[in-house]
Amino acid sequence: MTDWTVSAACRDWANPDDWHQPRGVGTREMRALCNACEVNVTCLDWAIRHEQYGYWAGTTEEQREEFRRRKSITLGRIDSWEGRRPPQSPECGSVAAAARHRERGEPVDEMCSRAVRDAERKRRNYRDAKENRETA
Secondary structure, eight states: OOOGGGGOTTTTOSOGGGGSOOTTOOOHHHHHHHHHOTTHHHHHHHHHHHOOSSOBTTBOHHHHHHHHHHHTOOOOOOOOOTTSOOOOOOOSSSHHHHHHHHHTTOOOOHHHHHHHHHHHHHHHHHHHHHHHHHHO
């Protein structure tokens, strides 16, 4: 079986933390990338069955959970990490670590808060630059 992730449009995304944003943070650019991706359907099937967290195939965690509930699908375990990054607990100072703190009911430390603010600033700058290009 061919590893579908090598054809994913997101494979070269500069910051993997962007795919694990706190609730309410916009995902417009990621949604556009996912919608244009040639392996979107395969990614969605994978995400529904294996991915609890993050933004996958143009869907949020809540959307996938609702789909699982309606279709009586149980979130499965990943049997093999071959060809994928192994699971790891994100180190403090990243957006993913901030999300982990919130999921565990822990206070978000300053390094993680700074990472969230930096990611939001970068996203705003990207969006503003894109809007400026479109209006020019």
